[in-house]
Amino acid sequence: MNALLTAEGLHKAYGPTFALAGADLQLYAGEILSVMGPSGSGKSTLLHCAAGLTTPDQGRVAYLGRVLSELDDVRRSALRRREFGFVFQFGQLVPELTALENVALPLRLDGVRRKPAEQRAAALLERLHLSDKAKARPGELSGGQQQRVAVARALVTEPKVIFADEPTGALDSVSGEQVMDLLTGAARRSGAAVVLVTHDARIAAYADRGIVVRDGRTPARAGIR
Amino acid sequence: MTIATAFLALLESRPRHGYDLKQAYDQHFGHDRPLHYGQVYTTLAKLLRNGLVTVDGDETSGGPDRKRYTVTEAGVTDVQRWLEEPETPQQYLQSNLYAKVIGALLTGRSAAAVLDAQRDEHLTAMRELTRRKGQGDLADRLICDHALFHLDADLRWLEHTAVHLDELAEQVRG
Ligand SMILES: Nc1ncnc2c1ncn2[C@@H]1O[C@H](COP(=O)(O)OP(=O)(O)OP(=O)(O)O)[C@@H](O)[C@H]1O
Numbered sequence: 001m002n003a004l005l006t007a008e009g010l011h012k013a014y015g016p017t018f019a020l021a022g023a024d025l026q027l028y029a030g031e032i033l034s035v036m037g038p039s040g041s042g043k044s045t046l047l048h049c050a051a052g053l054t055t056p057d058q059g060r061v062a063y064l065g066r067v068l069s070e071l072d073d074v075r076r077s078a079l080r081r082r083e084f085g086f087v088f089q090f091g092q093l094v095p096e097l098t099a100l101e102n103v104a105l106p107l108r109l110d111g112v113r114r115k116p117a118e119q120r121a122a123a124l125l126e127r128l129h130l131s132d133k134a135k136a137r138p139g140e141l142s143g144g145q146q147q148r149v150a151v152a153r154a155l156v157t158e159p160k161v162i163f164a165d166e167p168t169g170a171l172d173s174v175s176g177e178q179v180m181d182l183l184t185g186a187a188r189r190s191g192a193a194v195v196l197v198t199h200d201a202r203i204a205a206y207a208d209r210g211i212v213v214r215d216g217r218t219p220a221r222a223g224i225r
Numbered sequence: 226m227t228i229a230t231a232f233l234a235l236l237e238s239r240p241r242h243g244y245d246l247k248q249a250y251d252q253h254f255g256h257d258r259p260l261h262y263g264q265v266y267t268t269l270a271k272l273l274r275n276g277l278v279t280v281d282g283d284e285t286s287g288g289p290d291r292k293r294y295t296v297t298e299a300g301v302t303d304v305q306r307w308l309e310e311p312e313t314p315q316q317y318l319q320s321n322l323y324a325k326v327i328g329a330l331l332t333g334r335s336a337a338a339v340l341d342a343q344r345d346e347h348l349t350a351m352r353e354l355t356r357r358k359g360q361g362d363l364a365d366r367l368i369c370d371h372a373l374f375h376l377d378a379d380l381r382w383l384e385h386t387a388v389h390l391d392e393l394a395e396q397v398r399g
């Protein structure tokens with residue numbers, strides 16, 4: 001089977017600091033892939049490169065045969081908007097907008113008119129049992145509710161890949177579980193693949209398989225000998 | 226926990242017939258292993274002998290299925306003692322795995338690879354539990370959670386140990 005997304009030999013340095021020093025990632029359609037590793041090992045940088053949010057210094061990322069670094073900014077961001085969804089740890093909702101407007105935002109940015117965008121957002125909020133929060137602003141929601149709204153926003157464009165960086169990092173185990181049930185349930189129903197960055201094994205256990213990042217690399221398993 | 230103790234707790238909640246006891250046990254305690262009727266009878270006979278349960282008034286004839294059992298004062302005390310006594314924290318995995326790490330370091334093998342292999346094993350088990358959890362009712366979910374939190378604790382120890390391997394190697398070889 002061909003991979004949906006392939007990242008090969010990624011290197012990325014910030015000044016003297018190496019964030020990635022030869023990292024690979026392959027993502028197949030519809031799978032949930034966990035990315036684990038110690039703090040500072042390069043997980044977020046790998047996710048950002050794979051999603052075309054950051055351009056690596058070396059190596060290449062291809063999505064369905066299209067090399068992200070060969071696209072111009074306009075095309076790359078259009079691809080991100082249409083094909084990818086994002087969930088981060090926190091602070092990703094626009095504080096001035098209601099939950100409904102936040103969920104509709106990716107559609108609005110893609111040129112969908114207000115009414116149909118908000119209709120789709122409302123339908124999604126309903127499916128995720130968040131209808132009663134549609135008019136609330138992020139500041140009026142608990143951390144867990146905010147993350148569920150963020151999941152709804154990531155899903156609204158029906159992306160092929162959802163990139164989630166510590167989506168439950170700021171939540172207790174019960175709300176974390178709710179967010180994960182929601183995220184993985186929706187991804188499985190829609191056939192979206194998920195890249196799930198986490199250092200929490202209980203969260204990684206929602207994935208079908210996992211990779212580990214160490215010192216900017218994704219080393220193949222070594223033998224005991 | 227023994228079957229006998231579980232029976233006492235079930236009988237403390239209310240008197241029950243033998244059949245009802247088995248059903249309730251299987252539902253609340255038996256998850257992977259339903260009781261055989263033989264186990265039900267021998268357990269009840271032992272509890273009767275030890276004065277921890279009694280058989281109701283005129284129903285003393287017939288099989289255990291027909292008899293109705295009630296917990297005694299002594300039986301309730303047993304339940305109380307069982308609940309008051311914390312479980313011995315299990316350290317088997319840690320000590321076995323630690324022994325493997327030391328074994329690898331002593332013999333110049335890769336202790337990191339030992340830990341990596343264990344991480345894989347743990348994560349595979351955790352994925353399976355998470356899948357099962359998604360299909361179960363609340364009781365199943367909580368039992369899976371218990372196993373998941375334990376495996377998670379093992380993994381944290383494992384990651385923590387992985388960070389100290391070089392230091393540990395020096396001490397082991399030094
Ligand atoms: N924008 C940046 N500017 C400078 N250094 C950065 C930047 N982003 C990441 N780094 C550095 O790159 C390395 C990898 O960071 P990254 O955020 O990818 O790690 P991580 O595995 O996601 O860690 P955590 O689990 O703590 O989120 C770190 O040393 C970090 O300090």
Ligand SMILES: [Mg+2]
Nearest residue numbers: 043044045165
């Ligand atoms: Mg990070």
